[in-house]
Amino acid sequence: MATSDIVKKLTAHASSFKERPLRAHFAEDGKRFSKLSARHGDMMIDFSKCQIDETGLNLLVELAQGAGVTTRRDAMFSGEKINETENRAVLHTALRNQSEEPVLVDGKDIMPDIRAVLDAMSDFADGIRSGDIANAEGHPFTDVVNIGIGGSDLGPAMTTLALAPYHDGPALHYVSNVDGAHIADTLAELDPATTLIIVASKTFTTIETMTNAQTARRWIAETLGEEAVIHHFAAISTALDKVATFGIDENRVFGFWDWVGGRYSIWSAIGLPLMIAVGADAFNEFLAGAYDMDRHFAEAPLNENLPVLMGLIGVWNRDILGYSARAILPYDQRLSRLPAYLQQLDMESNGKQVKLSGEPVGMDTGPLVWGEPGTNGQHAFYQLLHQGTTVIPCEFIIAAKGHEEDLGHHHEMLVANCLAQSEALMLGRTLDEAKALLSASGMASADIERLAPHKVFPGDRPSITIVHDQLTPFALGRLIALYEHRVFVEGVIWGINSFDQWGVELGKELATALLPMVKGEADPSNKDSSTQGLLAALSA
Numbered sequence: 001m002a003t004s005d006i007v008k009k010l011t012a013h014a015s016s017f018k019e020r021p022l023r024a025h026f027a028e029d030g031k032r033f034s035k036l037s038a039r040h041g042d043m044m045i046d047f048s049k050c051q052i053d054e055t056g057l058n059l060l061v062e063l064a065q066g067a068g069v070t071t072r073r074d075a076m077f078s079g080e081k082i083n084e085t086e087n088r089a090v091l092h093t094a095l096r097n098q099s100e101e102p103v104l105v106d107g108k109d110i111m112p113d114i115r116a117v118l119d120a121m122s123d124f125a126d127g128i129r130s131g132d133i134a135n136a137e138g139h140p141f142t143d144v145v146n147i148g149i150g151g152s153d154l155g156p157a158m159t160t161l162a163l164a165p166y167h168d169g170p171a172l173h174y175v176s177n178v179d180g181a182h183i184a185d186t187l188a189e190l191d192p193a194t195t196l197i198i199v200a201s202k203t204f205t206t207i208e209t210m211t212n213a214q215t216a217r218r219w220i221a222e223t224l225g226e227e228a229v230i231h232h233f234a235a236i237s238t239a240l241d242k243v244a245t246f247g248i249d250e251n252r253v254f255g256f257w258d259w260v261g262g263r264y265s266i267w268s269a270i271g272l273p274l275m276i277a278v279g280a281d282a283f284n285e286f287l288a289g290a291y292d293m294d295r296h297f298a299e300a301p302l303n304e305n306l307p308v309l310m311g312l313i314g315v316w317n318r319d320i321l322g323y324s325a326r327a328i329l330p331y332d333q334r335l336s337r338l339p340a341y342l343q344q345l346d347m348e349s350n351g352k353q354v355k356l357s358g359e360p361v362g363m364d365t366g367p368l369v370w371g372e373p374g375t376n377g378q379h380a381f382y383q384l385l386h387q388g389t390t391v392i393p394c395e396f397i398i399a400a401k402g403h404e405e406d407l408g409h410h411h412e413m414l415v416a417n418c419l420a421q422s423e424a425l426m427l428g429r430t431l432d433e434a435k436a437l438l439s440a441s442g443m444a445s446a447d448i449e450r451l452a453p454h455k456v457f458p459g460d461r462p463s464i465t466i467v468h469d470q471l472t473p474f475a476l477g478r479l480i481a482l483y484e485h486r487v488f489v490e491g492v493i494w495g496i497n498s499f500d501q502w503g504v505e506l507g508k509e510l511a512t513a514l515l516p517m518v519k520g521e522a523d524p525s526n527k528d529s530s531t532q533g534l535l536a537a538l539s540a
């Protein structure tokens, strides 16, 4: 059946959820959870609190089949150049390939190069961690500053925080913003003599990273002397020629390849800061977790395949039910940067308006992705999630166990809060229930009438809950890979290229043209009146 026909069927099917609230679906079907949840190892995804049923799910699976999700998936894993607008393969999965199988790009097996870089990273990380690689005086590095932005920052920054219980290497710091405040505040806390700077940039041209790297270089040279620079810098890039021009010792340069997208690069040398923090063994566990999800994605039937199911529910929410956002709500303080990480992964991948052919997509594509960890968000924006006029599907993430064995009562409260939120969103509270509650408290009837509408919760607000055992390196790798493949599935259904990012270019070009105007060295009179007015206001 053609995609448009399945979409029509799905749209017709959605009416059963407009007519009957989720609470009725739960009341009628005691097996709803077991029918609408799926498991892989200790990871379980409950989507029974979404406005979907088995019939709808079967239609969605048909949609995935019709859109060619499996063909496209296999093409990605096998190194075909599916990033057609950049003429590149998409092989972040090869970076975590734990099998002996070769992976071919243009007929060449890329696995030996991947393993060679991983070995070099391990040697370097071990050396920094043990103190064998030290400053000119032989003192170990106590602090490492990673300078990068986007995929060269969010992945290592998010994962370093997530794996704090495994962090036994030097302290890690991340500088990304070109705002001088970021690097100034970071370096102010540090001793240059025992600080290693890693410059991470796929292209080694990104203006923010290059500006911060030059500032860090001056900081080292001015405090320790020019000859110290060689001891205090390392780099990660695909542009090895540009790194050499910057003056970083070639033995401290860790490469990767154009078939690794920035937002998919945490598995490459971009993960070096994480490896320095947690050690090569834990990093390898992290890769193994992602590989485990890769195998599941490649092999599990579509109706049991977690990333496929997540992607299908995403399309259902976005295109059939018309919800334009999704909230990422990890009930795990150490995943507090996950929403920011997923913003890049999802919105840079699927924030597109044309298909691979260049024609308009004709459907809504990637939703607005945002979020904060629970329980903090509960005391901030959950009011809107529960009673606002916009429905925002939520994605809760929770581990069965925390790492703080002596603080089990905290974890129990975390779990109770997480489950309470999805229950409240689904169930809501009717006007009659609100009135009954107020009346049970002994309130006068006039006050009940006045107050009850404020205590009504519409309910029927969909959510997915992802449960895993504990946030280990393996579980983290698996979780990120789950989201990567979910974004892939959605992108295939929309027919877009999830692996380019032309949308970030225009702003970069205009910033380059504006810089001389900001400096007062060029005439802004060809700019629109707003830009001219803002330039004048900022020139004080």
Ligand SMILES: O=P(O)(O)OC[C@H]1O[C@](O)(CO)[C@@H](O)[C@@H]1O
Pocket: 149, 150, 151, 152, 200, 201, 202, 203, 204, 205, 206, 209, 262, 263, 348, 501, 504
């Ligand atoms: O690693 P680089 O080349 O400095 O790029 C950083 C980021 O900039 C982007 O190209 C967007 O501007 C991202 O895709 C990328 O992760």
